[in-house]
Amino acid sequence: MDFEFSPDALAMQDTLKKFTERHILPANREWHRLAESGTYPLDVIEPLKKLAKEAGLWNLFLPGLRDDEPGTRMSNLDYAPMAEIMGRIPWASEIFNCNAPDTGNMELLHMFATPEQEERWLKPILNGDIRSCFAMTEPDVASSDATNIRTTIRREGDQYVINGRKWFITNAAHPKCAFAIVLGVSDERDEADKHNRHSMVIVPMDTPGLRVVRNVPIMHHTSPEGHCELVFRDVRVPASNLLGEEGKGFALAQARLGPGRVHHCMRTIGQCELALELMCERALERRTFGKYLSEFSNVQDWIGYSRVEIDQARLLVLRAAWLMDRQGSQAARIDVSAIKLVAAQLQTRVLDRAIQVFGAMGLTPDTPLSYLWTWGRAMRFFDGPDEVHLRVLARNELGKAKANRGSTLPYYLVPEENA
Amino acid sequence: MDFEFSPDALAMQDTLKKFTERHILPANREWHRLAESGTYPLDVIEPLKKLAKEAGLWNLFLPGLRDDEPGTRMSNLDYAPMAEIMGRIPWASEIFNCNAPDTGNMELLHMFATPEQEERWLKPILNGDIRSCFAMTEPDVASSDATNIRTTIRREGDQYVINGRKWFITNAAHPKCAFAIVLGVSDERDEADKHNRHSMVIVPMDTPGLRVVRNVPIMHHTSPEGHCELVFRDVRVPASNLLGEEGKGFALAQARLGPGRVHHCMRTIGQCELALELMCERALERRTFGKYLSEFSNVQDWIGYSRVEIDQARLLVLRAAWLMDRQGSQAARIDVSAIKLVAAQLQTRVLDRAIQVFGAMGLTPDTPLSYLWTWGRAMRFFDGPDEVHLRVLARNELGKAKANRGSTLPYYLVPEENA
Amino acid sequence: MDFEFSPDALAMQDTLKKFTERHILPANREWHRLAESGTYPLDVIEPLKKLAKEAGLWNLFLPGLRDDEPGTRMSNLDYAPMAEIMGRIPWASEIFNCNAPDTGNMELLHMFATPEQEERWLKPILNGDIRSCFAMTEPDVASSDATNIRTTIRREGDQYVINGRKWFITNAAHPKCAFAIVLGVSDERDEADKHNRHSMVIVPMDTPGLRVVRNVPIMHHTSPEGHCELVFRDVRVPASNLLGEEGKGFALAQARLGPGRVHHCMRTIGQCELALELMCERALERRTFGKYLSEFSNVQDWIGYSRVEIDQARLLVLRAAWLMDRQGSQAARIDVSAIKLVAAQLQTRVLDRAIQVFGAMGLTPDTPLSYLWTWGRAMRFFDGPDEVHLRVLARNELGKAKANRGSTLPYYLVPEENA
């Protein structure tokens, strides 16, 4: 057991930190100004992407990178602290071509795309030339149970015809978003197995019948890349746009989740760490009732608790990343549920404390806190609500208890008479 | 002791409920549509105000109403459930001329205005012809300690000259907002007593030098009436615009708070009750893993806890209102701190549960939950952050303990040898 | 609505407080010394009971008191603050013949006893000459669902034969405990209705076959009156010992609960209030890091939260008592679940804070805190665990939601296109 990163990993972290300080932070205000004005800040982003590529900070997340693909290889474990650093600025990941959901889509295509699909869709995303979205969540069904999904993908001749409504589709408002990977039911028969009835197809965003209805505000916040509502009305794509096998859409969706959740969680950790830094610096500056806030023991408690909660969560995420590297996403399934639960709940908790230290300013867009707090709340639904993950965790524990029936009996001390 | 409202109070509640269902709820969507589009929804509001006045539902909050003033008298206790009903819809209070901060300003003017001030400012607000704002909070100082306020109000000849910056000034974006009541330091001498150095002046919104800099979004939400940032640069008003006595601004600010906090808290209770209703109805409709959400015991726990927390908070607020009616705001000072603390914390807690039942839809503007959750967070700062009220409560308890020194000793059971 | 007690009720509270200070508190140490040494402190208790009777402080809890019964009548509402005062000292209630479970047993006998049963069992308890216990809870079944109870009460000729095991039977170790009221299954047929198969019988403690197996320690604490484990092996009583009708035992058990829970809850409130007083006085005395604990803002937070939580809980309990007086126990069923839940959870929470202020001393028997904290934990099971009451509360809310289906729809703001 060893809690230190390798020298190479530490060097990459250092490079990324310096790049961020030198190139990204100075552009932060301008990015927000443009985003606020309704323009996607390509003018800020594109030059930075070029710099990042040159610095070897590109596609860092893709463990299975092949020689013919651009970018730098990192294990999940080594990439995790990189995601933490990127997470501190909401738009930083895109600079390094490491932003969701493009990352997950690249992984999917990397694993399952045909050579033609690779050429047409994977290469340009790997290069950062286009963006993509992943259309899974639907407004009319409980997202906690993905087998509920109702959008239909019907085979008609050499085409698939898609009908349905999706929402919270990240990136669909991005000006460079070129295609969606859509999950839907391809086998509508009642008797179809509920885990083998879904398929995934690639749908170019300009396909007739596909409409981005609105960019759904999340807790009043409208992001420039969008968390959009999409309507599919008789959307037709060639049958060759099928990703993987027909009926295997659910399995593909599962495969996609592991590393992506580690990324999400580490970005969350980065955001919590930033909030803690902001809280501390503010507490050192702000006075009330004749004392600095940093001198009040309740504020100190908030800082102390935030420290230990963040540290514990980070260790849990790193261990999940390590396990994923060793044994694959499926083996780390429970661990990934655990980190998803922990990280999302951590974020609103730590941010809430930071906001309390900032006073009313914490409510405004003048600091990152308001965005991070509301985003933390949203995180508690993305990739499944808390309750789904608690259920997964509990079932796993109960399964172990069943397998070990009777193992706790020697610990009972019931009097003989009653035993 | 009696936990039932008087027949008159119950009748008024019934009238208000029916009015709301018949006239306000049907206009709810249109109000939001207009507000969203950037237009203050006067077209919705003005006809409803007329109807409300005719129905005797006008200025209900103003206990000390005189015969020459329009409206209906209600005690704080009897008004409280009316505020709860109004609170369910964010814009309903204005229909009944019962919205903050106009209510508090009417009370202030009612108590302290000169006949000329009454004529010019009080009468039109009582009639709902104009709106007003109250400019106290400042960005650069900890609002938890109001003696920190720095805006200056200097006497120069027969004028006052105002300089400073205020923010979170509710109503300042309202198209009918005609004047601000401004709190500032009128005695800048170092040796001035910190509770007797502030004054209040009435400042017409069109006075040169007064600028509404921005309508500050609260957790990304920009309200149509505004929570604005105001800059005062050499703003000059006649000396006759002084409200009450010079140096008594702090006392006036205190006097203003009692009933207003009861209103706020009861609106909060109404919002929590609405959230509970939404949560229950949604839980009855939504299925996951083969069951309705209402059948999951964790969802039932959320419902059960919400019920008892809301009921307890409401009783606490009603008791504070009752005490205020009997003994005045000053005597109810501690109770008012208590309800402020309890209600604001209740709101995010109950709303958080409701959102969790709604799933991702709870993040969107498609239900009132996202607004009410973020507003609840903001409530934890308005009228002082939690910590200020906890401090007030603790000091009061510690004061009693000091007065009763030794009273707990007979409860100790230290062995003789050690005592 | 009125939050003030009647002058008579206030006078009774005053009398009780003075009696407690003058007579009970000075005997507190001796009571504990005897109890600790294994002797039931009758020498302390009996003289005080005589004094209490003379002072008119006797059987205060029994609202339906008849002219031929000794004691003073009080409504549930007026009795509630009396229970709060008694609750501050764990053994005080017995002095006033107001201790559980004798109170509940007196109510049961008062309502359902035959004249012979009254003469033999009710009169001596009303006089305080004997004590009694109530044997319901069983070790082998989930007490959260009372229909699980398995002890059998079989009719054989003109006798009932009882077999089974009970535990947590309060008072069974009291030297004056003369009889148990036992709940068991009298109709063992599978098809018997689960709410109409139980009966209650009166069983003298010296009946052959009835054995007090042990006085079960609760969180290591063994109380002198006992929370005992009882074994019934072919215990035979005359058929005339049946209480009420055969098969109605469950209904009797329900009837018994309402007022008793109000008493329990108000004693809890009294204990929390005492803990708050102890916490405050300790915080004023104890120094660390150069300050009194009372000056630390985190300690102030604990005090402030305790204040508002206790006040809210008390109001909720008083409202339940008021409702019970007006409409009976059945009508107040939901309210009684609410107060049971709230009060039990309050106790460990407030006590935990008090202990934290006391430091390690809070762990010892040198203050009442350790007992009250562990007792609070036990309270979360007595009269049903938290989850049962949450379930009752949730079902009631869901029932209202079902009855009002659609009432929340006007609050939704889904865009037209999506609605």
Next chain:
Amino acid sequence: MDFEFSPDALAMQDTLKKFTERHILPANREWHRLAESGTYPLDVIEPLKKLAKEAGLWNLFLPGLRDDEPGTRMSNLDYAPMAEIMGRIPWASEIFNCNAPDTGNMELLHMFATPEQEERWLKPILNGDIRSCFAMTEPDVASSDATNIRTTIRREGDQYVINGRKWFITNAAHPKCAFAIVLGVSDERDEADKHNRHSMVIVPMDTPGLRVVRNVPIMHHTSPEGHCELVFRDVRVPASNLLGEEGKGFALAQARLGPGRVHHCMRTIGQCELALELMCERALERRTFGKYLSEFSNVQDWIGYSRVEIDQARLLVLRAAWLMDRQGSQAARIDVSAIKLVAAQLQTRVLDRAIQVFGAMGLTPDTPLSYLWTWGRAMRFFDGPDEVHLRVLARNELGKAKANRGSTLPYYLVPEENA
């Protein structure tokens, strides 16, 4: 970074687990029976100690073990999971000579004893022939600030004379307890530096004037080894009993804490893990309202949260142990505060859930839960209350923030006009 133990460490864990299952668990009931009856269970313990020594499971905790000392060397990191296994049974550590406070005392003597002290005191404890206690905590001062300690250690000729009162002195009731290491003030001058005025002396338990006043029950529980109150009245020991240098007692006390806290924390983790196992097995067996408890989603939530909380805490403790191995106790000072805080709070939380699943049985001594819950509460004071550790953590964060002043500014987004 690597989250797997070394093969050697895993093998030792396996050996210990098997030893526990084969030898210790079967003796668990007898140990408790004897302890309950007031006899220290030497008859159970001594034969097992012999077995453990033979199995190479002896003095595992002592990293700096010399060739001339009996036992097995393990690093803090490798020992940690051993402590977790031992922690599951309250008396298991002594079997392996790994119980507090003997462990800490062995470390102290190992580091600071003179050859004579080694011969007389260290060797026999290392062999398990005698036991010892550590007398630091005092009843009259806030233990949160150790500089408060008042017991005096005065030099008179070639003797030290000790006067004072100590409590919570673990092991002082052990029949083999041979000596105490006593911390007191040796420099009583007002101007003495508060961190350099204390000394430690070795005091044989049979020294005249030293009296064990009582074995203080902790939450009603009296442990056989004792958490005792000691009075020192003119207790005289030779000056050669001084441990280390005069005036360095505080530094010695600090040095003693690091590894001991890791042990404590890992035992806590073991106890939480056991509670989770008990909770799961019980939930699979117990039915209410027609379902197994394991099917209720609120019970599942408790299980899920317990899982992630325990895993996070364990990782934090292991990291602290790892850091201590690498850089020493002083470097891990903050980390040790963190684990102390986290582990103690975890224990009551997880145990509380387990108790709730067990129902009233969880209150009795029939399962380990009641002891573990109350012990968890006590843990929140031993080695300093939560608040002291939160303060340490906060000060460390604030220190970093001071050193990085201004580093958070680039994250602010205040409009130009206001900046």
